[in-house]
Amino acid sequence: MPKIWSGGASREGSIDISDLMxxxxxxxxxxxxxxEALALIAYHLEIFREGLIAxxxxxxILRSLLLLLDRDIVLKPELEDVHGNVEEFVIRNSGKAGDNLRLFLSRNEQIHTDIRLYGRxxxxxxxxxxxxxxxxxLKKRDEFSGSMPGYTHYRQGMVVSVKTYMDYIAAIFExxxxxxxxxxxxxxxxxxxxxxxxxxxxxxxxxxxxxSLGMSPVPVNPQYLSSRRGIDEADILYPVLKLMINISRISQDLIMFSGDEIPxxxxxxxxxxxxxLMANKRNPDFLEMLQGYASEQIGSFNSLISLVANKSSGYHRDFQISKKIMVRSLQRSISILKxxxxxxxxxxxxAEASGNIIKNSSYATVNxxxxxxxxxxxxxxxxxxxRMVREGQELEKIKPGDATTITSENLSSIKDAIRQEISRYDDISDKLIALAKKLTVSN
Incomplete structure (x- = not known):
């Protein structure tokens, strides 16, 4: 099958390097x-309005793109990428009209658009x-009561309420x-x-x-926006990476705090x-795997930012690796958070076991x-x-207060805001498809 770039100055050689490329x-x-299909529908609706092609x-073309959205097609590796596959599908269904599918479009701007829409x-x-x-x-915070040891340097430092600890976890995710x-x-x-x-x-x-895609116009300087390739993937992944790091730290806490020594x-x-072999074991394998996935994502993120370093302005082919890192990291994170x-x-x-574990010296600061x-x-x-700690004198066991900040009302507001954004983009997609369908039916 012809490549999307067939007919240009470059020709295919006799050696197949597709696995590497x-x-x-x-x-x-x-x-x-x-x-990809939605962006092309938006593009061709505007081309139709302006009469740039017949x-x-x-x-x-629009009819073929709508058909594509209704089909559960699998992309063919010999066509290299989503752009080549979509072009082949449209040409196959539209004939010569499909030759103008990608009128004056570069794969660079197309995949960058896909990355932003997908990442969003x-x-x-x-x-x-x-x-x-x-x-x-938050529900567990309100359900639990009692005190627990607070650790720094893997040593007991102060006594903290379990409500404060669970609020800390809720705050991370909020x-x-x-x-x-x-x-x-x-x-x-x-x-x-x-x-x-x-x-x-x-x-x-x-x-x-x-x-029509719910986005802002291209900034004046196209080189600046194209230079965002790779950086955008990093921006998308950065808040996710920080969350995975926090999940790893929570996992380490719970591995320690559910063991035989600190139950x-x-x-x-x-x-x-x-x-x-050992029938008595209840291993925290899930938490250990979360730590492993967090480490994996840290490594992947470092690979991503290394890809775009020390490069001249403009697109470079190895940037395609960045989209793979982004997609796989997002997919893994979704599977975990679900x-x-x-x-x-x-x-x-x-609470009883926790109370027994708290060392009396942990009350030193409050005393x-x-x-x-x-x-x-x-x-x-x-x-x-x-001095009282050094001499082994009993310190007063002063109960810690609850330092809680997260409210169910605020969480509900955040969820409502997220739903509104999701609904807004769904409405945008539905409107685009409806406009394309109306045009293809009436013409």
């Missing part, structure tokens, strides 16, 4: 198929899951939901229209195309495994505070508490 591009690009050709969609999905996890942690929502909203500029990075030769009005929490069945509400809903807290409130200087109060 495109590898699993079509597997990754399968995720972009819907967004109206019957525009109608034929997945960030909103992740944001919603993150808010749901926060709600699950803040991540907000950050991912904000990042999704920042994916506002439409790359379609910068050509190969030097401006488009198309006479289509890209400001109207941008509006504060009980992990739910289904998230622990047994040993093939099941975390059930995990947190199933954990238990053993120093009490001495200060009784008139001692802070330095004297601190020293006196230290």
């Amino acid at each position: 495109v590898e699993d591009d079509t597997v990754i690009d399968q995720n972009f198929l819907e967004f 109206s019957e050709d525009s109608v034929s 969609s997945r960030l909103l999905e992740l944001a919603f899951h993150s808010a749901e996890i926060s709600e699950a942690a 803040n991540s939901a907000t950050e991912m929502l904000e990042t999704a909203r920042k994916m506002e500029y439409l790359p379609l229209g910068y050509g190969s990075g030097f401006g488009s030769l198309s006479d289509a009005d890209f400001s109207k195309i941008s509006e 504060l929490f009980n992990l739910p069945d289904g998230f622990v495994t047994g040993s093939s 099941i975390l509400p059930e995990f947190f809903s199933g954990i238990g807290f053993d 120093a505070k009490k001495l200060f409130s009784e008139g001692h200087t802070w330095k004297r109060a601190y020293s006196e508490a230290g």
Whole structure:
């Protein structure tokens, strides 16, 4: 089959290097198929309005793109990517009219558009899951009571309430939901229209195309926007990466806090495994795998930003690796976040065991505070508490307060905002498809 670039100055050689050049591009690009079709529908609706090609050709192309959205097609590796596959499908269904499918378009601006549309969609999905996890942690915060040891340097430091600890977990996921929502909203500029990075030769009005896709017009300088390739993938993944790092740290806590030595929490069945030899084991394999996936994503992110470093301005072929890193990282994160509400809903807290584990010395700081409130200087109060610990004197067990900040009302507001964004983009897609269908029926 002819490549999308067949007919240009470059010719195919006798050696097949497709495995190195495109590898699993079509597997990754399968995720972009819907967004590719929607962007092309928006483009050709504007081409029809402006009469840039014969109206019957525009109608034929739009009809093929609508057919593509209704078909569950699998991209063919020999056509290299989503662009080549879509072009082949449209030409096969539209005949010669399909030759103008990609009128003055570059694959660079097309895949960049797909990346932004796909990344925006997945960030909103992740944001919603993150808010749901926060709600699950919040329910446990309100259910649990009692105190637990607080650790620094893997040593007991102060006593903290379990409500404060669960609120900490809820806060991580609430803040991540907000950050991912904000990042999704920042994916506002439409790359379609910068050509190969030097401006488009198309006479289509890209400001109207941008509006029809719920995005902003291309900034004045096309080289700047094209230079965002790779950086955009990093921007999309950064809030997700930070959340995965926090998930890894929570996992480390719960691995320690559910073990034989510090049995504060009980992990739910289904998230622990047994040993093939030792019948007594309840291994925290799920949490350990979360830590492994977090480490994997850190490595992938470092690979991503390394790809775009030390490059001249303009597109480079190895940037295609960045889309693979982005897609796989987002897919893995979605699969993790989907099941975390059930995990947190199933954990238990053993207040009695926790109370027995707390060392009396962990009350030193709060006892120093009490001495200060009784008139001692802070330095004297601190020293006196230290002396009591050194001499093994019993410190007063002063119950910690609850430092809680997360509310169900705020979480509901965040979820509503995420739903509104998802609904807005769904409405945009539905409107585009409806306009295309109306045009193809009436012509």
